[in-house]
Amino acid sequence: MASRGPYAKGLAKREEILDAALDEFARRGYDRTSMREIARQTGLSQAGLLHYFSTKEELFLAVLRRRDDRATGPGEFSHVHSVSRLLRAVERNSDEPGLVRLFVSMSAESVDSDGVAHEFFVDRYRWLIAEIAGDIRAQQEEGELSRSIDPEDTASILVAVADGLQLQWLLNPDSVDMGARIGKLWSILRESA
The missing domain is CATH 1.10.357 (Tetracycline Repressor; domain 2)
Structure with a gap:
């Protein structure tokens, strides 16, 4: 049975954030990527984004780990x-x-x-x-x-x-x-x- 409720919504939003961050980091690099832009793209305030990832470094590491996880068959x-x-x-x-x-x-x-x-x-x-x-x-x-x-x-x-x-x-x-x-x-x- 699929997860429902706030937990499932939170996971879905986290995935959306990681998708947006991946695109931004890949296109702009780490230094030129802004948390404000990622928040905007995902329909969050900057404070809302910080609820999921407390720092840009934490978000960046999550994107890199996700890349390695995707390489796992x-x-x-x-x-x-x-x-x-x-x-x-x-x-x-x-x-x-x-x-x-x-x-x-x-x-x-x-x-x-x-x-x-x-x-x-x-x-x-x-x-x-x-x-x-x-x-x-x-x-x-x-x-x-x-x-x-x-x-x-x-x-x-x-x-x-x-x-x-x-x-x-x-x-x-x-x-x-x-x-x-x-x-x-x-x-x-x-x-x-």
Whole structure:
């Protein structure tokens, strides 16, 4: 049975806010996005918006986490990652241009700041590379992958390729098949090792 009442309305409004914030952050970047504009777009006062997200940083982190949650397929747990999950996420990203644009622009902007975005991306990359390296190690232990490749280096390269492909795809979506290209790299790595 579907949820009804104030709780369901609150969840729906929260989703509406996240949609509007995603569009604004993706289009304008973090610094040029205003809470006032997001409130206006969602039919709230600024105080009403602050009821859902007490700061711009909190809203921004919720949008980034939502992006990662959307990259999680059916039956996948958001706190576990693997090579195959990375490959599937890259394939699905072509269906989410706003989220890809947000991720690329925000990760680039976070490099020169000491703020919440910088910390988010540092932690995210550390976690993601460790998870994928763990999966590569497990494949090596099962005899599915040669021990001649370094798990951390390979994980870092795969993540870098995924991010670079997103940028290439944003610049020229008709000529870049992100999923096929990263899949090809993984096949080459598996065969050469």
